[in-house]
Ligand SMILES: Cc1cc2nc3c(=O)[nH]c(=O)nc-3n(C[C@H](O)[C@H](O)[C@H](O)COP(=O)(O)OP(=O)(O)OC[C@H]3O[C@@H](n4cnc5c(N)ncnc54)[C@H](O)[C@@H]3O)c2cc1C
Ligand code: FES
């Protein structure tokens with residue numbers, strides 16, 4: 115199908131984009147990589163009156179490591195993060211997740227900011243942001259603010275972003291020698307959204323793990339922390355952690371799997387990710 | 397630039413083109429309907445099948461997920477241009493030799509996607525080749541012959557370099 119008619123505006127700056135979002139006669143939408151938005155427009159699942167293209171704005175893309183954090187500009191393409199030595203070294207969880215996102219041509223256009231703003235419950239990056247305890251910077255008509263990952267995802271495709279807000283930066287704690295990460299997902303075909311996936315991070319504390327954060331995706335309306343399993347894993351028992359998933363997760367079934375199958379898969383993925391968490395960093 | 401009509405000037409296969417397009421027109425529809433470059437195909441129109449794959453500023457993209465209006469100032473390359481330059485003549489010959497196409501609907505996108513991987517050099521594993529073409533659906537061949545063709549070209553190109 116073809117999209118319903120809309121007007122197109124290329125934003126010249128962040129302020130210009132925010133001003134355009136206040137479009138008076140109907141809904142305006144930001145266009146980042148277009149890899150989710152264009153598909154929904156083509157299928158007429160959404161019909162905004164104005165598309166505001168972020169692609170021409172200087173300074174919204176790029177990766178920087180500063181003050182113990184990795185800062186990723188919203189318009190950074192998946193492909194750039196996939197190839198970035200800074201991401202590989204300082205945000206290894208993102209590096210593990212990247213190849214699972216769609217296909218090469220999708221990653222060439224899709225952006226990290228778009229993925230987190232879109233907040234598909236089966237997407238990898240929102241769960242990574244949550245597992246790492248990261249945060250995002252948001253610019254809006256009343257200035258800028260920072261929102262923690264734990265407070266960002268509100269509901270199905272619903273986030274802390276308001277109608278006139280632009281997500282500008284993703285900030286993740288930079289990995290240290292003690293940082294351990296794990297990533298595992300189950301999808302029917304390469305590049306599909308996951309049936310169930312898990313992004314995990316922890317700190318090595320002697321022989322044990324501390325600060326375990328397990329963020330599941332594909333099991334609810336938002337990425338879900340498995341807090342009982344986190345505690346069990348910090349106590350050193352993977353079996354208890356897998357058992358705890360039955361209380362942590364309550365996925366409803368979808369076209370791909372029943373809720374019970376998803377909980378089972380979540381346990382399989384936890385064993386894989388736990389193995390990665392306990393391996394020493396190369 | 398803001399509105400339903402957008403004036404764009406871009407380079408398509410080395411030629412400068414100036415057109416007025418509807419804001420909602422996708423790049424692949426612009427190429428096919430306005431420029432009559434019908435080598436890029438339209439399948440699913442939501443990014444899944446890969447039939448519409450073209451290059452914009454040297455980068456492989458989905459023609460159905462980009463607007464023509466976004467291509468003002470861009471360099472667009474389609475299967476027609478890449479074929480004419482002879483860049484993938486060996487790959488095309490290998491596809492023909494190994495029956496890596498039947499109806500040919502997926503072929504233009506498949507060739508450009510394969511070339512993105514081959515251009516990085518070396519001989520990728522069959523696993524890597526499969527991963528690279530995982531976003532390009534072929535309903536005819538069963539993929540085996542396509543992987544064979546891509547692998548053989550990688551080997552020949554690597555051999556030719558030594
Ligand atoms: C075939 C296919 C397979 C895919 N597979 C996967 C997959 O396995 N995993 C996965 O995670 N994703 C997958 N994707 C989606 C892809 O990762 C998208 O690129 C991503 O979800 C959205 O990013 P985008 O830059 O393309 O955003 P767009 O599509 O441009 O925008 C998405 C939404 O976010 C809003 N938005 C974008 N940027 C901002 C911003 N800076 N501030 C505020 N709002 C913003 C837009 O207004 C829009 O509502 C797939 C896509 C396709 C077509
Ligand atoms: S038509 Fe563009 S990916 Fe199918």
Ligand code: FES
Nearest residue numbers: 498500534535536
């Ligand atoms: S040859 Fe027919 S779809 Fe691939």
